[in-house]
């Protein structure tokens with residue numbers, strides 16, 4: 132095993148930046164095979180990645196964290212993605228039900244500190260149960276979302292999961308995303324048609340009103356400081372010294388040192 136630093140990815144990120152989402156997805160499929168998975172919360176952008184994988188004939192897992200307090204529409208979307216796109220879905224759960232957690236710790240999501248603990252217990256910790264199973268998790272973050280995602284790289288190291296995050300939609304605009312959804316009749320979480328711009332747990336997600344920013348519906352009760360749950364490492368601050376541990380031949384392939392895997 133050898134270390135791969137975020138700073139090591141600078142050149143390959145510049146090379147990959149010109150490529151389409153489908154090209155990046157194919158690259159990830161070739162590079163990681165069954166050691167790659169698609170991380171999706173069953174929102175519209177995640178559904179687009181799943182559709183692209185289906186259209187490209189990739190059969191990688193879709194990894195979904197069910198916090199136990201998801202909307203039924205989200206669970207139904209997951210089931211449709213699995214059935215209609217033929218993608219195996221790995222659903223991960225927290226150790227406790229929300230009732231058990233509330234009995235032990237109270238209603239955490241009502242305060243900023245509690246929200247961080249709750250998201251850690253119900254999102255981050257379940258995902259960590261899959262640590263070691265994947266060298267790559269494909270995400271659906273887009274720079275046009277703004278905020279912390281405005282400069283999201285194509286490739287990012289995820290020290291917690293010890294894998295590479297591949298943000299295949301990083302350069303997709305809002306208009307291009309909507310065009311893809313319409314053109315390909317992508318399976319979409321029905322809540323998006325009911326005013327929910329982004330969708331998380333039912334305790335912490337509300338529709339967005341006209342004129343509000345897209346993420347205004349998340350943690351509305353906590354104010355604008357609680358913007359992200361932390362399950363995506365690029366949403367939280369970190370330097371280029373972050374690193375992960377992968378086999379040296381795989382690192383060589385990722386960095387383009389192996390001619391077979393030049394994009």
Ligand code: SF4
Pocket residue numbers: 198200239240245246247249250251253254331332334335360
């Ligand atoms: S979004 Fe809310 S309910 Fe869901 S894990 Fe985070 S704090 Fe808990």
